[in-house]
Amino acid sequence: IINNAIKFTFTGQVTFDVSMIDKKIRFCVQDTGIGIPKNKLDKIFKAFHQLEDQSRQTEGTGLGLAISKRIVKMMGGDICVESEEGKGSKFWFEISLPEVFKKKKNENSHKWRNVKGDGLRVLIVDDNLLNRKFFMQMLKMNNFEIYEAENGFQAVEQTELIRPHLILMDVMMPVMNGIEAMSEIRKNPANKDIVIFAISANTNMENECQEKPGTCNEFFRKPIDMDYFYRKEK
The missing domain is CATH 3.30.565.10 (Histidine kinase-like ATPase, C-terminal domain)
Structure with missing residues (x-):
């Protein structure tokens, strides 16, 4: 119509x-x-x-x-x-449409809101702007310092500049993918304590990450289970 x-x-x-x-x-x-x-x-x-x-x-x-x-x-x-x-x-x-009732929230749901960033630096790496905004909104309210990059090459550069405490790294990206970027980042001994979470909807990427031990600390499949993410982030 x-x-x-x-x-x-x-x-x-x-x-x-x-x-x-x-x-x-x-x-x-x-x-x-x-x-x-x-x-x-x-x-x-x-x-x-x-x-x-x-x-x-x-x-x-x-x-x-x-x-x-x-x-x-x-x-x-x-x-x-x-x-x-x-x-x-x-x-x-x-x-006439049926009334929709809000589901009761699981008591563990969105506990990440209680995580205190206390100025910890987080680098969000994703070529999709909406994905970056999702994590930015989630983490900004908790006093994290947020930085972003849209490909692996920028992620490597940003890491050397700001030395983040946590990197959320999408795997499938142009220019330089997440696995290549993580490998480059880990080459510098100064980055050995940086926590890196690899993220992808492609389950094959999880196998690739496992084949390169030491590149990431944890792999998350999209869509992300926020309760599980909270526990790991904490």
């Missing part, structure tokens, strides 16, 4: 609104597009139906609204429409 609204609106706007109506959730899409003739409103939900004027302007199979209506009916609702040719259209439907 949103896709159609955008497709057939050349000036003005498309709005999407979600609200509660009599304990039901209403989803509403309204646009200022080309609109639909009143004598065509009863046909738009039929499979393979396209309005003649619309089919000349855009491509499509004519199945979108038919499928949408069927899905909404399966959820116990129905799609309604109001439209005026040349002024726009409004589609909405209401459905």
Whole structure:
């Protein structure tokens, strides 16, 4: 429905609104597009139906609204429409959804929040910015000094500059991967006491780390078990 609204609106706007109506959730899409003739409103939900004027302007199979209506009916609702040719259209439907209750947190969950950094330096190495931000947010609140690098080469350089206490090292990275970076870091005797956690979604990388003893202190598979990470970090 949103896709159609955008497709057939050349000036003005498309709005999407979600609200509660009599304990039901209403989803509403309204646009200022080309609109639909009143004598065509009863046909738009039929499979393979396209309005003649619309089919000349855009491509499509004519199945979108038919499928949408069927899905909404399966959820116990129905799609309604109001439209005026040349002024726009409004589609909405209401459905009842079960209430979602928050799960009780495990008493050990997120205990890492209680870990005190006390100014300890942590180097986060990952080519994915979102992954780096995840660890940065997790550790900053605990008074760690956070540094970051986006590949293994930068990690080696940063290590020599700041001498971190802990390195969180992604394994699969461009320029220089995590295993190569850890090997380079360990070549310097001054880095022997740095704790390095290797991280990867690729379980084969764990075997490679094990084949090079001394490179990392621990290997974590993505997605990370935060309780286990907390225990190791502590």
